[in-house]
Amino acid sequence: MGETRNEALAAWIKAHHMSAEELADAVNDAIGDLTGKPGATSERTVFRWLSGENQWPQARQRTALEIVTGRTITALGFVPRGKRKTVSTPPAPRPEDTSVHRRRFVGAATGTAAAVAIPLASPATPSRVGTSDVIRLRDHIANLVELDAARGGHTALERAALAGASEALSLQKLSATQRVRQRLFAIASDFTATAAWSLIDAGQLDNAGRHLDRALTLAGMAQDSEMIMQVWNLRAMLARQRGDYAEAVAAAQAAQATTAVRRSPMHASLAHARTAVGLAHSGDHRAALRSLGRAEDAMSKADTATPLPVWMTFYGPAELHSITAIVRDVIGHPAEAEAASYRALAALPGAYRRNRANATVRLALAQLHQGDVEQACTTSGDVFQIMAGAPIPGRIRQTLGDFQRDLITMASSTHIAHEWMDRYRTEWSTP
Template sequence: MANRTLASLRRKAGYTQASFVAAFAREAARLGIDASVSVRQLRRWESESPPPLPHPSQQAVLEVVFGLPLAEMGFDVPAHRCSDVEWIGHDGDVKRRAFVTGSGAIAAAAVLPNQHGPRIGASEVAAFRARLADLYAVDHQSGGIPAKAPAERLERELTHVLSSSVYTSGVGRELHTILCELACHRAWFGYDSGPPEAARTACLEAMTAAQLIDSPLLQVRALNTLSLLSIDAGRRWEAASAVENAYSLARRAGAGRTVHLVISLREASAATHSDDLSGARRALSRAVSYVGRADADTEVPRWARFAGPVEVDYATAAYYTREGHPERAVSFLRSAVAGLGGGYTRNTAWYRARLAQTLLATGEVEEACHEMTGVLDACGGVSSDRLRRRLRAFEKAAVRADARCVRDVIERIRETR
């Protein structure tokens, strides 16, 4: 008798035989498992009686794709293939091994106490990941304030799924990883839009979650945001400690140059705000070195892809401003503004507002007003508390200049409140 169960599962998941083979390959790559399947082999699984048993690496991928143990896919699975303790928790507990020996269904349900909930597999994980990726676009285009609401909705849905659904340990790890990345997002949104207390709480949640899933790179991401929050709070020692821990974790994870570049930028910021200008120069030198070698990176986390020459120019400008030479900062800020590509509307407004402030500090009043007018023209759709603070800082500094362009810009700034 043909394996109608597997064929039915595939069709319900929306796959043709060819698209399932492609999805299988993607999931194997994501899991880091050396496994593949051909259309011919899939046809044998679905048509032969009894169907040939997938080998263990194929089993691991199939169980993640469908969110079911192999025994529930129409295969006759030997007992020793149903009792692998690692697939429900990796705790090596001999007593648990005895408890789960036998039914694959028990092993699947052991992930959660409620074994009657909906099954969650790779397709549901992919949908959550797509929504997580959408948050990057909202943040880059419109700022942290409008990104908060969809992030909170996604968190509620993920929490509900984790507490009321049935899934394999592989799928569970993916869901926990998404929840951790979401906490990292919320920490960043809080840095951009406040309140700082909520941002710090989200940051600490992300660090804890990253430790629980043993993801040093996500710990690095959370520590990078913590360093920024610590600088704003005047906790310079904490910012420096976050940077040192981020370096250590990045080395442990074998992270590439781009991740190290992000950390060096945070190091430069922490040193600059602490008036450790020699330390800031060293960090900037590291950043320049990492930028020059970043092309060799074969894989860059999504959260680190923004980093490049633009951010090094911006950090260099901050160094010169802190050193008391705003005129030297201007050329680096111009380069940073010019180098930002499309899709970074919020950052463009940030950087251009800083350029306007710096031009004002050098006495270039008309040019400063021109840059700030450009910010005001372009930032109508951006909701960012940090940007608002920069507009207010420009207003406060500009009121001392007696020029028509200044009065016009100040009036427009006040209209944005």
């Protein structure tokens, strides 16, 4: 038949974790917005697009697809009639492929807290709520993840995330279908968890637990195992920062029990790694190493070609090496911790500045715990160069505080220790 699978469209659907039915709904909603009458696109229609049986949708469907995805119809792999379609691997999404509305939101969120408060939705109350609204809000979550990667957790990010959650909950009251309502509950949970993470990363822990309680409730209402896993992962991180290691272990074990973990080796790896950290701090060193081994085994079974959910994009070999460094250092294996830190730094993409700073301070701690004070002070000083021009997140400041405490304990009388404290104390302790 000469049909060629539309890999570009398939890649977009996969990256957005959508089903063919959801895309059909979104296209119909967009047609309704354009014409005043919902479209008649079916799940079967989407399957025909994907298989290549239909390489050029109807005009209204083409326009709706561009509205829904923010890409041109040809970038989605469709070919005008009369032109031959060549087989190629779809290019990675480029920044210019995203919608103008999305870029404006990122720009606003990067600015002041007042700018972040710009409403996510159009001023008019929508008459109908459907899958296109779900996609739009998911894109806003992705924007916030990008902002978090650039700036770290901060108050404006928390406010933007809570505004997104509020909009999702308002829209679910207007939704006509149970499926869309559940997806909006899941999105509200995701936004609320993002608000909690912004506080955890900033070291402002008081309200983070309240946000996570709310996020877990919303995830349960959505019946969304992915979101439940995300919330338990953050709960484990929050408990560890508070020094409640028993709760950290319990939360990580709750994450292990989710359906998302049973389905995905990468999710399982993260849950076991979080458990390992909690167990190490609890003093159960053998169990910590067993959990670390399970995390490594699970990651070895993961399909690296499968896109991760937006909230999990931070997790991969580099992050597992970083967690290994923490576990090894806590249980008294600083040489192994140093080696793991070097592996983390080697595996980290260049754009992950905050992760690189965090791995660097963990490397400095491992060196200090081996008695190499001069090298440790030099390494820790690199953190300030890595983060030059950007605020140091609260979590990293906390770890630098651990470094100074151990430096005073181990080498308080040395010149290098006093020089480090005189040079960096103000820099690392200032929010």
